[in-house]
Amino acid sequence: MYDEVKAILSKAKSIVFLGGAGVSTASKIPDFRSPQGIFEAERKYGVPYETLLSHTYFIHHPEEFFSFYWDKMVYPDAQPNAAHLALADYEKRGHRLTILTQNIDGLHQKAGSKKVVELHGSVSSYHCLDCNRHYALMDIVHHGIPHCQCGGILKPDVVLYEEPLDQEALLASVKALREADVLIVGGTSLNVYPAAGLIYEFQGRHTILINKEKTPLDSYFEYRIHDDIGAVLTEILK
Numbered sequence: 066m067y068d069e070v071k072a073i074l075s076k077a078k079s080i081v082f083l084g085g086a087g088v089s090t091a092s093k094i095p096d097f098r099s100p101q102g103i104f105e106a107e108r109k110y111g112v113p114y115e116t117l118l119s120h121t122y123f124i125h126h127p128e129e130f131f132s133f134y135w136d137k138m139v140y141p142d143a144q145p146n147a148a149h150l151a152l153a154d155y156e157k158r159g160h161r162l163t164i165l166t167q168n169i170d171g172l173h174q175k176a177g178s179k180k181v182v183e184l185h186g187s188v189s190s191y192h193c194l195d196c197n198r199h200y201a202l203m204d205i206v207h208h209g210i211p212h213c214q215c216g217g218i219l220k221p222d223v224v225l226y227e228e229p230l231d232q233e234a235l236l237a238s239v240k241a242l243r244e245a246d247v248l249i250v251g252g253t254s255l256n257v258y259p260a261a262g263l264i265y266e267f268q269g270r271h272t273i274l275i276n277k278e279k280t281p282l283d284s285y286f287e288y289r290i291h292d293d294i295g296a297v298l299t300e301i302l303k
């Protein structure tokens with residue numbers, strides 16, 4: 066199967082890679098849907114992570130929200146792994162590649178990728194809910210509720226459950242998908258919408274899924290590789 070996929074990629078004119086938390090697990094950032102992740106969040110905080118990361122919870126329980134957030138969501142020392150590096154290198158070699166990521170860790174950019182759409186925002190930036198002043202992660206204290214110099218609460222520029230996706234990010238994603246002839250999806254359980262539904266915007270020829278576990282949308286893909294994303298991308302993009 067690898068040979069067929071490699072042959073397709075060698076002829077590809079424009080590729081979209083849509084990825085999720087599984088792309089960063091090798092960088093020691095846990096994903097959400099692994100049994101350990103859910104178990105841990107529910108045991109420690111008494112509520113599921115979908116609730117912990119909802120807009121309602123952020124507004125009504127900022128202390129608990131930020132306790133979970135600093136504990137589980139922010140990894141300032143994480144480094145790109147083989148998956149990020151293979152994609153960055155592929156783009157650097159002159160191939161047309163757009164990365165649509167559900168991740169909020171900034172590791173694709175850290176690896177050197179230039180065309181990255183962050184569908185769910187990023188832990189790197191913050192804004193004040195009162196005066197809208199902007200802050201970078203390095204400018205704020207990494208525990209407790211972060212405050213603006215005006216006294217207002219800072220909200221991370223990440224898309225929480227119940228919040229809409231950024232329209233510009235969505236439009237850029239749809240444009241890239243409509244122009245692509247190969248779609249690679251990897252390291253995502255394809256459970257979170259609208260991001261998962263973006264695959265239906267793709268109008269090109271070839272679809273490849275790389276994920277350790279099966280997903281509810283497996284049957285959509287021409288090729289399904291249930292293996293480690295770093296190892297597979299390194300092999301097929303070299």
Ligand code: CNA
Nearest residue numbers: 085086087096097098168169170252253254277278293294
């Ligand atoms: P998910 O639902 O946690 O699914 C991750 C998927 O990746 C699972 O199906 C795993 O089987 C698979 N997987 C894990 N490790 C590997 C690997 N090495 N190789 C191949 N497959 C692997 O995560 P999704 O991204 O689908 O869900 C979207 C949520 C998770 C988004 O809102 C993200 O913001 C959020 N999230 C992001 C991060 C991050 O930024 N690194 C971390 C955890 C969660």
